[in-house]
Amino acid sequence: xxxxxxxxxxxxxxxxxxxxARVALLFSRRGYNxxxxxxxxxxxxxxxxxxxxxxxxxxxxxxxxxxxxxxxDVSKVQDYIDVPIIARELALIKVNAEVNNRTxxxxxxxxxxxxxxxxxxxxxxxxxxxxxxxIDAFE
Amino acid sequence: MLGMHGTAYANYAVSECDLLIAVGARFDDRVTGxxxxxxxxxxxxxxxxxxxxxxxxxxxxVPIVGDVKAILLExxxxxxxxxxxxxxxxxxxxxQDFPLHYPNDGVLHGQYxxxxxxxxxDHKAICVTDVGQHQMWxxxxxxxxMPRQFVTSGGLGTMGFGLPAAIGAQFGAPDxxxxxxxxxxxxxxxxxxxxxATIYKLPIKICILNNQFLGMVRQWQELFQGNRYSSVDMEAxxxxxxxxxxxxxxxxxxxxxxxxxxxxxxxxxxxxxxxxLDFRISKEENVYPMIPSGGTIxxxxxQRSPDMVPLDSYMASETYMGEDDQAAPAExxxxxxxVPRAQ
Numbered sequence: 183x184x185x186x187x188x189x190x191x192x193x194x195x196x197x198x199x200x201x202x203a204r205v206a207l208l209f210s211r212r213g214y215n216x217x218x219x220x221x222x223x224x225x226x227x228x229x230x231x232x233x234x235x236x237x238x239x240x241x242x243x244x245x246x247x248x249x250x251x252x253x254x255d256v257s258k259v260q261d262y263i264d265v266p267i268i269a270r271e272l273a274l275i276k277v278n279a280e281v282n283n284r285t286x287x288x289x290x291x292x293x294x295x296x297x298x299x300x301x302x303x304x305x306x307x308x309x310x311x312x313x314x315x316x317i318d319a320f321e
Numbered sequence: 322m323l324g325m326h327g328t329a330y331a332n333y334a335v336s337e338c339d340l341l342i343a344v345g346a347r348f349d350d351r352v353t354g355x356x357x358x359x360x361x362x363x364x365x366x367x368x369x370x371x372x373x374x375x376x377x378x379x380x381x382x383v384p385i386v387g388d389v390k391a392i393l394l395e396x397x398x399x400x401x402x403x404x405x406x407x408x409x410x411x412x413x414x415x416x417q418d419f420p421l422h423y424p425n426d427g428v429l430h431g432q433y434x435x436x437x438x439x440x441x442x443d444h445k446a447i448c449v450t451d452v453g454q455h456q457m458w459x460x461x462x463x464x465x466x467m468p469r470q471f472v473t474s475g476g477l478g479t480m481g482f483g484l485p486a487a488i489g490a491q492f493g494a495p496d497x498x499x500x501x502x503x504x505x506x507x508x509x510x511x512x513x514x515x516x517x518a519t520i521y522k523l524p525i526k527i528c529i530l531n532n533q534f535l536g537m538v539r540q541w542q543e544l545f546q547g548n549r550y551s552s553v554d555m556e557a558x559x560x561x562x563x564x565x566x567x568x569x570x571x572x573x574x575x576x577x578x579x580x581x582x583x584x585x586x587x588x589x590x591x592x593x594x595x596x597x598l599d600f601r602i603s604k605e606e607n608v609y610p611m612i613p614s615g616g617t618i619x620x621x622x623x624q625r626s627p628d629m630v631p632l633d634s635y636m637a638s639e640t641y642m643g644e645d646d647q648a649a650p651a652e653x654x655x656x657x658x659x660v661p662r663a664q
Contacts, residue, residue: 241376248373 187263188217189243193232193250194258197223201255205232208253214238214246229257271317272309274299279306294320324352326457326608329419329623334412335360336618342366345389348378349476350614358617368392419610419623421461429578431455431530431602435462438500438528441585446498447472447490451483451507454536457608459502481510484527488514491523498526498589505531505558515568518595526588527570527597529561532604540607544622565597574599 195201202221209216217235224231236246243261250259279287279301287306291298296310310320323331335341341363346352353359356378367374367381368389375384385392423432435458438446448463449472450456456473465471472490474482487501508529518525535553542550565572571591575584575598588596609624 241380245373245377252371252373 186237186239189236189238190262190267190269191234191236191243191247191250192258192260192262193234193256194224195230195232196255196257197228197230198255201230202232204253204255205234205250208249209234209236209246212245212249214242269313270311271313272311273317273320275308275310275321277306277308278304280304290320296320322460324349325354325612325614326461326610327352327612328416328421328461329610329621330412330415332610332612332618332621333415337411338363338408340364340366342368343381344368344393345370347374347476351476353378354612354614354616354618422624423606427578428603429576429581429600430606431532431600432458432462433578434528434530434581434600434602435459435502437581437585438502439464441582441589442498442500446470446500447494449473449483449487449490449499449501451501451503451510452478452480452537453504453507454532454540454606454608455502455504455507455530457537458530461608463502480507483507484511484514484518487525487527488518488521488523491518491525492521498524501525501527503527503529504536505529505533505555505561506535508561509558512564515565515570515595515597519569522593523595524592525595526585527565527595528585529597529599530602531558531561531599532602532606533558534604536606537608539605543605543607544611545613561597561599565595570595570597572597572599574601576601 193205195205206216206219214236217237219232219234221230221232223229236243238246243263247259247261250256277287284306287308288298291308291310294310294312294316296308298306299309300307310317312320322328323335336359338360339362341360343365345368347369348356350356360379364382365379366383366385367379368385368387369375370386370388372386375381375386421432423430431454438448439462444464444466447470448459448465450459452474460471460473463471472486474486483501483503487499490497491499508527515527517523533555535555539550539553542548542553562572562574571588571594573584573587573596575581581600584598584600588598607624610621612618612621
């Protein structure tokens with residue numbers, strides 16, 4: 183059994199109500215934890231793409247992909263574990279910005295090439311885009 | 322039959338074999354018990370049409386995805402015939418030492434009823450079951466000669482499946498005799514379907530193995546909960562003969578082994594309505610062999626009677642209960658059997 187790794191799985195599904203629920207039900211019934219999930223329509227209005235991130239070893243993920251294939255609304259399943267991909271996370275973070283630590287925060291935002299997109303007298307809202315580890319580091 | 326209530330020799334064969342060919346099997350937990358210790362020494366060939374089944378429970382050394390019929394036909398062309406007389410001899414010896422049996426004590430036993438159903442129908446009837454002890458006894462004692470003779474909900478374990486399924490079986494095979502083997506609990510789950518059977522004049526024979534208990538649950542409470550029975554008492558269940566007649570079916574009640582054959586033959590002679598047979602069987606009887614849930618073959622409990630041929634010396638004598646351990650002459654011995662290791 184290989185060790186547990188984070189797998190990014192892309193699933194092409196029919197763009198219909200209930201499909202997301204059915205896929206999520208499959209994961210929950212089998213006890214697989216979804217780390218992150220994003221669904222959106224593709225250039226073909228009849229098809230949506232679901233991008234699911236799960237943690238698991240090879241056998242578990244093999245079961246996930248095989249069970250996904252059995253769902254009638256699913257047309258394609260791809261696990262990107264061995265394929266080089268470009269992945270981006272976007273974080274919107276609201277922080278306390280008292281007068282005395284404002285400069286420090288602004289410097290941090292500068293280093294991570296984030297942006298302050300909103301401001302009030304007590305808080306900042308910062309937007310940061312980047313790979314997985316960059317966001318973790320920023321947090 | 323293999324598994325929790327499977328025969329000792331089938332479970333032994335699987336745990337000692339060096340090659341297991343699983344054709345369309347899904348390795349249900351009732352069959353495997355503790356998966357990590359099931360089939361410890363064997364290579365596994367797993368043939369299934371559903372790719373998701375491969376590797377779901379057991380990792381196969383040779384997984385083959387596809388239609389079983391096509392695959393087996395192809396395999397037959399490349400496999401050379403071989404004989405294994407020593408291995409078969411070992412299994413035959415176990416068949417002799419641990420046969421399925423039940424007491425021969427003048428009391429009506431469900432197992433006897435099922436054997437008689439087979440004989441009276443010349444083993445050509447379709448046997449449909451509900452869920453519970455009666456289902457296990459039917460699987461153990463009903464001998465099928467053709468495919469699709471045994472209709473049961475299997476791993477789905479649905480009480481109430483039997484009567485509607487028997488109706489369907491009779492529609493599907495109008496010139497076959499359909500026997501429903503059911504329990505006093507299961508039959509009440511869809512008893513109203515008797516009306517459908519009467520409307521369509523279906524001559525199904527409904528054999529209720531009535532022990533006035535929810536037998537399988539009672540067995541677990543006896544074995545694992547120190548005999549603390551809870552919610553398994555069915556004494557206030559209706560009089561099934563009156564209930565059947567209220568639905569327009571023919572009804573027969575039977576209390577003794579001597580009346581079973583006559584009752585079944587009377588049922589066979591009714592051709593225009595269902596027949597309900599209320600067999601009052603022994604109230605507290607267990608299904609053996611039994612491997613407790615999540616157990617291995619080393620925890621298998623087997624029942625042997627005192628008048629059986631004594632076990633050979635290859636069985637570890639420490640676990641065999643000798644004559645001085647017997648509580649009463651008529652008492653059955655139950656022992657946990659260590660699996661003889663192939664030398």
